[in-house]
Amino acid sequence: MTTRQTLVADVPVDTRHWIGGRRVASARTFTTTSPVTGGPLAEIARGTPEDADAAVAAAQEAFPGWAATPAGERAAVLHAVADAVERRIEELAAVETLDNGALLRSHRLGVMPRVAQNFRFFADRLLVLGHEDLDTRGHTNRVAWDPAGPCALITPWNAPLMLATWKVAPALAAGNTVVLKPAEWSPLTASLLADLTQEAGLPPGVLNVLQGHGPEAGHALVSHPGVRRIGFTGSVPTARRIAAAAAAHLTPLSLELGGKSPLLVFADADPDLAADLAVEQFDNAGQVCLAATRILVEESVAEDFLRRLTDRAARLRQGDPRQETTDIGPLVHPRQLERVDGFVRRALAVGARAVLGGGPHTGLGGTYYRPTLLTGVAQDSEIVQEEVFGPVLTLQTFRDEDEAVRLANDTRFGLAATLATGDRARADRVTARLVAGTVWVNCFFVRDLRAPFGGSRHSGVGREGGDWSFDFYCDLKNTVTAPKGWRAHG
Structure with missing residues (x-):
C-alpha cells in the first residue's frame, strides 16, 4: 500500500485512518490548516459512514481478546504507550503547535507530559481497582x-492529544476497544x-482512529448499534445531537461540555494573587x-483590582506560539476568530466598554485576537451568558456574599468556579453554594487525576477521573454468593 505521509514540523504524519491495525484511505479528503502560518498542513482522509462501520467492526473483533487480557498485561501495554509518548514529546509538541496554535513551551513542558501521565495513571489505577x-x-x-465493549470517543481541538488520552487511557485500561474521532x-x-x-504492542483493532467531519463520520459512529459507550468533549449543541443519536440504542454517554465559569474576588483577597488569577484566564x-x-x-x-489586572494583561506578549517568549498565540481557525469577534462586537453595540483589546490583532493578522476585557455588561446579556471560547473576559461587581453567589450561579452552565479570598470560613461558605463540578480557591487549573472531573447543568453529564472513569467505561457487576449449597469434593 502506498504510504501517505506529510511532513509537519519535520515530523512524518500519516493522513489516513487507522483501522484494525492498518492504514485505510478514504475517497475524499479535507484540509487541515495551521493557525500559526495560515497555510495548509495536510490533506486528511475524510471518513464516511462505511469507514465508521469498518472501525466499529474492527473494535468489535478485537474486544474479546483485549477484554480477556489480564489486567497486569493491559497495564504493561499502557505503560509502554506512555514510554513511547515520552520518547517523542518534542515531535508531538511541534506538530500540535502547528495544528492548533497553542504554545510550544506549554506542549513541551505540560501538555505532552500529561499525555504520558494519563496512560500511566489509569494503568496503575486498574491494578488497585476494587471494592x-x-x-x-x-x-x-x-x-x-x-x-463494556467498543467505545466511540469524540474529542476537541483545543488540547487534542491530552483530552483524547484522558478518555482513551481509561477506556483501554478497563478492557474496552476504542474508535477515536479527533476534531x-x-x-x-x-x-x-x-x-x-502500535509501537507499544497494542493489538490491532484495540485502538482505531477515524478522521473526518462530525455530520458524516461522527454521526455514523455515535449512532452505531455496535458502540457500547460514547465519550464526548465539545459544545452543547453537538452534545444534543449525539444524545439523540445514542438514544436509539440506549448507549451510555459521558459529556464534558462548555462553561461560563466565574472568578469571585472578595475584598479580603490578596490583590496581586487575584489579578494573577484573572490574567491566567487568557x-x-x-x-x-x-x-x-x-x-x-x-x-x-474593584477599581484597584482593575488597575492591577490591566497592568498585568498589558505585559502579555502575543505572537508566534513557537517562540519561547510568547504568552498568547492565535485562535485555532478563522471561523473561531469570526465567532469570538462577533460576540465582542455585539456586546459593544449594546453598551459594553472594552477596557482591554476589543478586536483582532491587526498587526499580527491571521487569527490573532487581542486579550479583551469588557465592563458595563448586563447579567442577562449574551456576552455574560454564552461561552465565547476566546481571550474575552467580562467584569462585574457585587456588594456582598449573597449577590456574589447569585451572579456566579446565574447561567445555564456549571463546569468550574474560582474563588479569591483571605477568609477560610468564607471560602467554605461560598464553595458550598456554588454550582460547579470543580471549585478552585486561591488557585487555578490544579488537577489531580484521582479526583472527579465534569460539570453540572449544561456543562455535562457524568464524571471522569479516578474510579469514576472505570465506573463509566465498565459494566459494574455485583455477584451475591450464599454461604450454603456447596458440594464437598474429595
Missing part, C-alpha cells in the same frame, strides 16, 4: 468492573498516537473550557 466485599446475612457481595481542525497528533500504540488564547471568563469583584476593591 470491599459486603456481607448480607452471611451472603457475600462481590463487585466487579466488566469491560477536524486538529487531527494530526491522533494519527501519531496510533503509531505510538491561557491558550482563552480556548479553555474551564476558564473563569466572568470576573466578579467586590465593589470596594
Whole structure:
C-alpha cells in the first residue's frame, strides 16, 4: 500500500485512518490548516459512514481478546504507550503547535507530559481497582468492573492529544476497544498516537482512529448499534445531537461540555494573587473550557483590582506560539476568530466598554485576537451568558456574599468556579453554594487525576477521573454468593 505521509514540523504524519491495525484511505479528503502560518498542513482522509462501520467492526473483533487480557498485561501495554509518548514529546509538541496554535513551551513542558501521565495513571489505577466485599446475612457481595465493549470517543481541538488520552487511557485500561474521532481542525497528533500504540504492542483493532467531519463520520459512529459507550468533549449543541443519536440504542454517554465559569474576588483577597488569577484566564488564547471568563469583584476593591489586572494583561506578549517568549498565540481557525469577534462586537453595540483589546490583532493578522476585557455588561446579556471560547473576559461587581453567589450561579452552565479570598470560613461558605463540578480557591487549573472531573447543568453529564472513569467505561457487576449449597469434593 502506498504510504501517505506529510511532513509537519519535520515530523512524518500519516493522513489516513487507522483501522484494525492498518492504514485505510478514504475517497475524499479535507484540509487541515495551521493557525500559526495560515497555510495548509495536510490533506486528511475524510471518513464516511462505511469507514465508521469498518472501525466499529474492527473494535468489535478485537474486544474479546483485549477484554480477556489480564489486567497486569493491559497495564504493561499502557505503560509502554506512555514510554513511547515520552520518547517523542518534542515531535508531538511541534506538530500540535502547528495544528492548533497553542504554545510550544506549554506542549513541551505540560501538555505532552500529561499525555504520558494519563496512560500511566489509569494503568496503575486498574491494578488497585476494587471494592470491599459486603456481607448480607452471611451472603457475600462481590463487585466487579466488566469491560463494556467498543467505545466511540469524540474529542476537541483545543488540547487534542491530552483530552483524547484522558478518555482513551481509561477506556483501554478497563478492557474496552476504542474508535477515536479527533476534531477536524486538529487531527494530526491522533494519527501519531496510533503509531505510538502500535509501537507499544497494542493489538490491532484495540485502538482505531477515524478522521473526518462530525455530520458524516461522527454521526455514523455515535449512532452505531455496535458502540457500547460514547465519550464526548465539545459544545452543547453537538452534545444534543449525539444524545439523540445514542438514544436509539440506549448507549451510555459521558459529556464534558462548555462553561461560563466565574472568578469571585472578595475584598479580603490578596490583590496581586487575584489579578494573577484573572490574567491566567487568557491561557491558550482563552480556548479553555474551564476558564473563569466572568470576573466578579467586590465593589470596594474593584477599581484597584482593575488597575492591577490591566497592568498585568498589558505585559502579555502575543505572537508566534513557537517562540519561547510568547504568552498568547492565535485562535485555532478563522471561523473561531469570526465567532469570538462577533460576540465582542455585539456586546459593544449594546453598551459594553472594552477596557482591554476589543478586536483582532491587526498587526499580527491571521487569527490573532487581542486579550479583551469588557465592563458595563448586563447579567442577562449574551456576552455574560454564552461561552465565547476566546481571550474575552467580562467584569462585574457585587456588594456582598449573597449577590456574589447569585451572579456566579446565574447561567445555564456549571463546569468550574474560582474563588479569591483571605477568609477560610468564607471560602467554605461560598464553595458550598456554588454550582460547579470543580471549585478552585486561591488557585487555578490544579488537577489531580484521582479526583472527579465534569460539570453540572449544561456543562455535562457524568464524571471522569479516578474510579469514576472505570465506573463509566465498565459494566459494574455485583455477584451475591450464599454461604450454603456447596458440594464437598474429595
